Amino acid sequence: MTTNIHRRHALACGAGAAAALLARPASSQSAPAIFAPKPGPWRTYEIVTRIDLPSGDAQAWVPVPSVNEDGWFRSSDSTFAVQGGEATVVTDPVYGARAVHARWASGAEKPALEVTSRVQARDRAADLSKPESDKTLGERERRLYLSATDLIPTGGIVKATSDTIVGGRSNDLDKARAIYEWVVENTFRNAATRGCGIGDIAAMLTSGNLGGKCADLNALYVGLARAAGLPARDVYGLRVAPSQFGYKSLGAGSEVVTKAQHCRAEIWLDGHGWVAVDPADVRKVVLEEPPGKLALDDPKVAAARKALFGSWEGNWLAYNFAHDVALPGAAGPKVEFLMYPQAEIKGARLDCLDPDGFKYTIRAREVSV
Amino acid sequence: MTASSPPYHLERVNPLLAPAWRGVLAGLVVLLLAGAAMTRVYATSTGKRLDGFSGEAPRGVLLDSLDGRSVDLADHLGRVVLVHFFATWCEPCRPELASLDRLKRETGPRGLDVLAISVAEPEMRLRRFFTDQPVAFAVLLDRDRSAARAWAVEALPSTVVVDRRGVPRLAVRGDLDWQRTDVREALARLLAEDEPSRTGGNAK
Numbered sequence: 020m021t022t023n024i025h026r027r028h029a030l031a032c033g034a035g036a037a038a039a040l041l042a043r044p045a046s047s048q049s050a051p052a053i054f055a056p057k058p059g060p061w062r063t064y065e066i067v068t069r070i071d072l073p074s075g076d077a078q079a080w081v082p083v084p085s086v087n088e089d090g091w092f093r094s095s096d097s098t099f100a101v102q103g104g105e106a107t108v109v110t111d112p113v114y115g116a117r118a119v120h121a122r123w124a125s126g127a128e129k130p131a132l133e134v135t136s137r138v139q140a141r142d143r144a145a146d147l148s149k150p151e152s153d154k155t156l157g158e159r160e161r162r163l164y165l166s167a168t169d170l171i172p173t174g175g176i177v178k179a180t181s182d183t184i185v186g187g188r189s190n191d192l193d194k195a196r197a198i199y200e201w202v203v204e205n206t207f208r209n210a211a212t213r214g215c216g217i218g219d220i221a222a223m224l225t226s227g228n229l230g231g232k233c234a235d236l237n238a239l240y241v242g243l244a245r246a247a248g249l250p251a252r253d254v255y256g257l258r259v260a261p262s263q264f265g266y267k268s269l270g271a272g273s274e275v276v277t278k279a280q281h282c283r284a285e286i287w288l289d290g291h292g293w294v295a296v297d298p299a300d301v302r303k304v305v306l307e308e309p310p311g312k313l314a315l316d317d318p319k320v321a322a323a324r325k326a327l328f329g330s331w332e333g334n335w336l337a338y339n340f341a342h343d344v345a346l347p348g349a350a351g352p353k354v355e356f357l358m359y360p361q362a363e364i365k366g367a368r369l370d371c372l373d374p375d376g377f378k379y380t381i382r383a384r385e386v387s388v
Numbered sequence: 389m390t391a392s393s394p395p396y397h398l399e400r401v402n403p404l405l406a407p408a409w410r411g412v413l414a415g416l417v418v419l420l421l422a423g424a425a426m427t428r429v430y431a432t433s434t435g436k437r438l439d440g441f442s443g444e445a446p447r448g449v450l451l452d453s454l455d456g457r458s459v460d461l462a463d464h465l466g467r468v469v470l471v472h473f474f475a476t477w478c479e480p481c482r483p484e485l486a487s488l489d490r491l492k493r494e495t496g497p498r499g500l501d502v503l504a505i506s507v508a509e510p511e512m513r514l515r516r517f518f519t520d521q522p523v524a525f526a527v528l529l530d531r532d533r534s535a536a537r538a539w540a541v542e543a544l545p546s547t548v549v550v551d552r553r554g555v556p557r558l559a560v561r562g563d564l565d566w567q568r569t570d571v572r573e574a575l576a577r578l579l580a581e582d583e584p585s586r587t588g589g590n591a592k
Contacts, residue, residue, distance in 0.1 A: 225561070352508060368511055371510065373512075
């Protein structure tokens with residue numbers, strides 16, 4: 020468990036980092052923008068998710084990091100403490116997404132669950148100018164990451180749009196990049212979207228409303244890629260630290276990361292393996308990076324746009340790749356993705372996008388090992 | 389749900405739209421739109437309109453309501469019913485719910501009902517939303533999207549208007565200002581149609 024000494028140390032580091040960021044030029048126009056993640060040292064983070072429910076006859080599911088990828092992310096074991104009930108770790112049979120599942124009987128006093136996870140992450144970057152890997156994608160994974168989900172169909176308007184975007188391109192890398200550029204240029208981040216969005220990409224394309232947040236925009240990338248025959252997947256996670264490149268919009272602002280969920284995408288390219296893609300964060304820089312509402316040719320946007328096809332920064336944890344997750348024992352339906360804590364009281368699903376009413380908190384800090 | 393030839397095009401139904409009136413009304417519409425945009429009380433989308441319903445007649449609706457009842461569309465035979473699909477995360481859906489609430493309050497006594505179907509949203513989120521923004525119609529829970537699929541809903545919000553005989557007649561994909569003159573006139577025509585006898589209706 021976290022010690023006070025560690026927490027104070029982390030706070031001191033956090034204050035130093037904040038001061039360093041403040042010392043950077045505030046205006047995006049006044050300095051050359053550099054956003055160029057490259058693999059470097061691993062950083063270790065501890066994440067504590069706490070749920071407090073108002074009554075018993077309840078159950079909760081808290082996602083725990085379940086991704087282990089050579090080169091950029093390691094999930095260590097998670098521990099949990101449950102008050103007034105019992106809990107166990109459960110695993111989604113399709114994607115391997117893990118969660119702590121807690122149950123409280125009616126009459127349980129002060130039902131609470133605290134889950135502590137440790138992860139290691141570092142920046143990742145692919146050199147797309149030459150083949151780097153002889154890895155192959157297994158047949159099961161290829162099928163899984165080419166298939167439709169409840170909200171990501173790969174036919175109909177998704178297929179038609181994808182066909183138009185990739186046109187006559189025959190090279191997978193060219194197709195993947197064309198879809199990335201299309202999403203960057205045709206979508207926008209909508210500040211009014213609740214949470215990270217829902218990712219109903221057929222509805223987005225059908226309605227012509229291409230606004231949303233990461234679960235919308237990056238799911239759109241994934242769907243368009245799958246429709247083009249390119250295996251792709253969403254990676255659901257959480258920002259856990261500030262950006263070391265000084266991008267305020269691309270990092271956690273404090274230890275409290277209760278609302279810092281962020282999902283990215285990956286695309287499989289033979290010769291490179293899984294490649295990082297995050298067009299939603301390009302649109303986030305456009306909307307939110309101070310002074311805000313930047314143009315696509317703003318240097319900060321241009322740098323992020325160049326980097327976020329092939330690389331991303333390791334100030335973020337990956338929970339899982341899962342869609343349409345049936346929560347074990349739940350009365351309610353499947354969840355579109357498992358990025359937020361979930362709970363039910365007397366069979367009624369709580370609003371995972373309302374952490375204050377729910378209620379839950381998530382804290383993250385960097386720790387030395 | 390697909391759109392086809394629109395039987396309720398504005399120019400075909402509104403005799404006021406003689407050429408001499410068009411300039412005046414156009415200015416009025418602009419003013420009204422500007423007002424709506426500023427207040428954001430009601431749906432502001434003006435490009436959408438009620439089209440004739442086409443496609444396969446959907447199966448019924450049988451869902452739990454937010455207040456714990458089981459609601460069956462078949463029980464509304466004899467009334468005009470708006471089967472409305474929405475989600476509270478959907479930005480244009482929110483002001484449209486206020487517009488539908490006003491519609492229901494004003495035309496309910498003449499025989500119009502609204503069944504607002506929340507697509508795959510947690511109950512507690514809906515309870516909080518409708519506590520803050522109460523409405524005069526039933527809110528139904530399409531927990532697993534089965535109703536949305538059965539009604540071929542491609543985007544939220546979407547609405548199908550079912551006549552007194554239980555036949556889908558009009559549809560709109562996207563948000564609509566339910567106070568608009570052409571929309572109210574289209575609904576008024578359906579409300580004016582005879583109610584079927586309880587034994588002779590052809591409800592699907």
